[in-house]
Amino acid sequence: MYFASMELLEIKNTFDHPLLNRMVKNYRHFRKQSKKTESDCFRVYDRDIPEFPLSIDYYAGKFQVQYYSNEESEDVPDDLTEAVETGLKTIFGIGNGDIFWKIRKKRALLEQYEKMSDSKDYFISKENGISFYINLKDYLDSGLFLDHRPSREFIAHQAASKAVLNLYSYTASFSLYCAQAGASGTVSVDMSNTYTDWARENFILNGFDIKKNILVREDCAKYLKQAHDRRERYDIIIIDPPTISRSKKMDEMFDVNTDHSNLILSASKLLRSNESIIFFSTNSRKFKMDEELNGKFKIEDISHRTIPEGFRDKKIHKVYIIKFK
């Protein structure tokens, strides 16, 4: 089912089309860096040209093209599909099977997580020497959020010998980075069976010890209560929740804009010491950290340091480091 590829594609030269030129320029730039860092995934285009409202991500020889729909139409216009596909095939010499279109709906919040197909077509891509299973067919998201690469590097940098709790862990990319950096142990919590299984495969793929890197399928609010009763303690707690979460598995709906304060307070009970940190991240554009938290915590907004090169949207996520005062 799985195959590996660390090949970076050879490409043709310049083109008289602005979209193609932009992609070639970006691809060349990242290819140089990627060879040094043992990475083969990066963004090659990000809405640079208004007529092309797309982002294009490269994963080990395949391309995920995300179209940002407007209010009037949710379909990709035919001339845009044609321009992008012809361009990618011409520059990179790839086939139809290597291009995966995703439509990002403006108003969608919950339906984004619906399954698109059941191909189970996974392949391997690397970031900083860590391997990840990627699936560009079955879900809207690939298995590795490229916008959080600097955040993963930031956390890994301080994870040696630390106990790490990763809440809303998805495929556990933050935990994998921590394991690689020599964390004493990681616990990754996600409500989804699919993502918990995917995360486990990622740990096995990298040869990390599954006994030291625990995966828990649970609602994070419930997990925090149980962990508090068990007196668990962590040096680093990563919290990267969806904007809204609603499921039969949960007692109450979660909305990051109204519920982040309780979530942070609840997680903070598991911090080991005043040196311990909460890494909090959100994609909600209207997010404002509850000011009352300033009474108890020192909160640093490090968002500007966590946007990868090549990402035009500087508001793609917000990131805060939270410590006891």
Ligand SMILES: C[S@@+](CC[C@H](N)C(=O)[O-])C[C@H]1O[C@@H](n2cnc3c(N)ncnc32)[C@H](O)[C@@H]1O
């Ligand atoms: C934005 S993704 C997290 C991305 C992840 N931090 C990363 O960088 O790869 C949100 C995740 O939260 C999970 N989730 C949503 N509601 C949850 C809940 N109440 N408890 C646990 N996990 C939840 C989803 O299954 C999804 O994997």
